[in-house]
Amino acid sequence: MNQGAHWRNVFTGVMLLLAGAALGAALVKIAGNGNPPSRTVAASPTAATSTTQEPAPQTIKDGVLVYLFHGNVRCPTCLAIEASTKEVLEANFAQELNSRRIIIRELNYEKPENKPYIEKYKLIAPTVVMVRIHDGEEKEFVNIMEVWQCVGDKDAFTRLISDNMQKMLQDTTG
Known part of the structure; x- marks a missing residue:
C-alpha cells in the first residue's frame, strides 16, 4: 500500500469516528435535555430477575428492578455504563x-x-431504567439517560445512580 492510500484510510477512519461521536452527542442532547430524569407511573405487574442475559423469571414484591438496556452491539461506553451501574449498586446498596x-x-x-x-420505558438508546415495584406491581419508573453525560465522571455517575435509587427505595412503601 502506498503512503497516500494509507493516509486516506487513516483520514476515513478518523472521519467515521467523529461522525459516530457527533451522533452519540446528538442522542445524549436529545435524551438528556438538561431536565432531571422523568418519572412515570406504570400500572402493569412485572417479573424481575438477576443479572444475566437470559434471566429466569422471579417475582419481586417490594423493591426496585434495575434494567440495563443495551442493543445488539455494545460499545465501550455502553459497557462502562453497565459496569459502573453495577459497581455503584454493589458498593452502596449491597444489603x-x-x-x-x-x-x-x-x-x-x-x-x-x-x-x-x-x-x-421510552427507550431511544442504551440506558439504565429503574422500576419501582410495590405489592408485585410496577408503580413508576425512571429512565436515566443522563448516564451518558456522567459516565466519564465517577463522582457524578455515583451520585446520579445513588440518588435515583434512594428515591425509588423510599417510594417502595406505597
Whole structure:
C-alpha cells in the first residue's frame, strides 16, 4: 500500500469516528435535555430477575428492578455504563441486593421479544431504567439517560445512580 492510500484510510477512519461521536452527542442532547430524569407511573405487574442475559423469571414484591438496556452491539461506553451501574449498586446498596430488594437485569431491547420495552420505558438508546415495584406491581419508573453525560465522571455517575435509587427505595412503601 502506498503512503497516500494509507493516509486516506487513516483520514476515513478518523472521519467515521467523529461522525459516530457527533451522533452519540446528538442522542445524549436529545435524551438528556438538561431536565432531571422523568418519572412515570406504570400500572402493569412485572417479573424481575438477576443479572444475566437470559434471566429466569422471579417475582419481586417490594423493591426496585434495575434494567440495563443495551442493543445488539455494545460499545465501550455502553459497557462502562453497565459496569459502573453495577459497581455503584454493589458498593452502596449491597444489603438491598443481597435481600433481593434490588434486582439487576440486563436486557437487549433490539430483540423482537423485547420490543414492547421501547415504548413502555421510552427507550431511544442504551440506558439504565429503574422500576419501582410495590405489592408485585410496577408503580413508576425512571429512565436515566443522563448516564451518558456522567459516565466519564465517577463522582457524578455515583451520585446520579445513588440518588435515583434512594428515591425509588423510599417510594417502595406505597
